Amino acid sequence: MRRALPLCLLLIAAKALAASPPVAPAELQARIAGEAPPLVLDVRTADEYAAGHVPGAVLIPHDELAARIGELGAPREVIVYCRTGRRSGLVEPVLEAHGFQVSQLEGSWQAWEVAGLPIEREAATENTP
Numbered sequence: 001m002r003r004a005l006p007l008c009l010l011l012i013a014a015k016a017l018a019a020s021p022p023v024a025p026a027e028l029q030a031r032i033a034g035e036a037p038p039l040v041l042d043v044r045t046a047d048e049y050a051a052g053h054v055p056g057a058v059l060i061p062h063d064e065l066a067a068r069i070g071e072l073g074a075p076r077e078v079i080v081y082c083r084t085g086r087r088s089g090l091v092e093p094v095l096e097a098h099g100f101q102v103s104q105l106e107g108s109w110q111a112w113e114v115a116g117l118p119i120e121r122e123a124a125t126e127n128t129p
Contacts, residue, residue, distance in 0.1 A: 022106035023079050025115040031079075032056060038077040041095075043087050044109065052119040054081065054105070054112060062087040066094055075099030081108045 023031070031037055032055065042053050043062035053059070060068050062082065072078070078100045080088040085108040095102045105112065113119070 020101065020103040022104045024106045025112045025117055028054070028079055028105055028112075029117050038079045038103075039072065040105075041072070041078050041080045041091075042109075043080060043082050043091050048083065048109075050122060052113070052121050053109075055118050055120045057081075057120075062091050065091045069094065069098050072098075072100070075101070077101045077103075079103050079105055081105035081112070083109045 028038075028040070032040065037056070040054050040057040042049050042057040042059045043065060044053075044059075045061055046059065049057075049059045058072075060071065075098060078095055080091060080095065080102060081104065082088040085104060088104055088108060092102050092104070107114070
């Protein structure tokens with residue numbers, strides 16, 4: 001038992017160190033406009049997405065991602081967000097298990113809005129990558 005605790009702590013620390021750092025909203029905006037933009041994945045509901053989302057973001061609600069992972073195509077860099085970060089945190093392991101390089105949008109949708117960055121609005125229909 002005494003040996004198991006340090007091993008567990010080491011595994012937890014390794015996972016934390018392996019996680020990609022979050023991407024600041026302004027940095028994401030610049031990367032979207034760059035030569036090799038990441039896939040931006042919105043995991044909120046269709047209604048939340050329709051009310052406003054990061055320009056070019058793909059909508060797959062968090063509770064549908066496991067069943068729809070194939071829609072994202074080949075593994076690549078993904079920046080994921082929801083309203084506060086809870087739902088995007090739930091899907092991060094799913095994406096990583098399928099080979100995607102995942103980062104969270106720092107502060108999620110709320111930070112994007114507060115930063116006053118561009119917002120797209122459209123009908124509540126899901127789009128594909």
